[in-house]
Amino acid sequence: MTSGRGTPMSDREPAVGTDKLLTVDNVEVIYDEVILVLRGMSLVVPRGEVVALLGSNGAGKSTTLKAITGLLPTEHGAVTDGTVTFDGADITRAEPAERVRRGIALVMEGRRVFEHLTVHENLVAGAYTRGVAADFDRVYGFLPRLAGLRGRVAGYLSGGEQQMLAIGRALMSDPRLLLLDEPSLGLAPLLVDEMFDIVRRLNTDLGLTALLVEQNARRALAVAHRGYVMESGRIVLAGTAADLADNPDVKEFYLGLGEAGGRRSYRDVKHYKRRKRWL
Structure with a gap:
C-alpha cells in the first residue's frame, strides 16, 4: 500500500480496496461561521477493519468524528464542503438519530455516562433506537x-468501569461502525x-468496524489495520499500521522516538518540527 514507511497524502491516497464502509471526502468544517477547522479532510474506513486516526491536540480529530456523527450543530459547527458517505449512502446532512439508525455509534471522549442512572439504565438509554x-x-x-x-x-464507578459502560452503551444500538474518541484518556x-484489548475484541470477536481516535499512537497502531495522521485539519500521512509504526516522523512526534531509537530533547523536537518531511 505504501512504499516503505507510509506515504504523504500529497503524493497519493492509500489503496484500501473496494469495500468501503465509511468515506470522508474532502470535508471542510467551520465553527461559528468563521473558524475553519477541517481543511479538505479525507479518509476511508474499510469494512471489518480498525482504523486509527492520530494527531496532536487541536489537529481536528474530534471534529472529524462530529462531522461523521452529525453532532457539529451542537457546537455551532457545520460541514461547508465535501461529503460523508456510509455504506454507499450520502449522510452529510442526515440527522444524528438517522446516522445511529444506519449503524454508527460514538463513544465520546471523557466517557460521558449518565452519572445519576444505574449501569443498566445507561444501557437502556443506549438502546433507544431499538426498543x-x-x-x-x-x-x-x-x-x-x-x-x-x-x-x-x-x-460511583471507577474511570475504567465508566469507559466500559460508555462502550457498552454504544453497543446497545447494534452498530456496524464504532467511533472511539480517546478511549484510554485518563486511565491507569x-x-x-x-x-485496548476491548477494542481489539470488538473487531475480532464481534466483527465491528472501528475508527479509533487516540493520542497513544503506539497502542492504537498495535490494534489497528491501518492509520491516518492529521495535522491542522487535514490528513498528512496514511498507511498500514505497520508502515506508520515504522515511519520516522511518526516515531519522532507520536511514539517519542528519534531516528536512532532514543528520546530527543524538547529543543531538538522544536527544531525538527520545522523540517517535517510531510509539510
Missing part, C-alpha cells in the same frame, strides 16, 4: 464486569491495556 429488540445479554456477555455492576449508579496503565 424491545435490544440485546442486553450480548453486551453483558462481552463486558461481564458490567453484569455484576448493573444495579450500581454510574457516578493497566486499565489502558484492558481498554
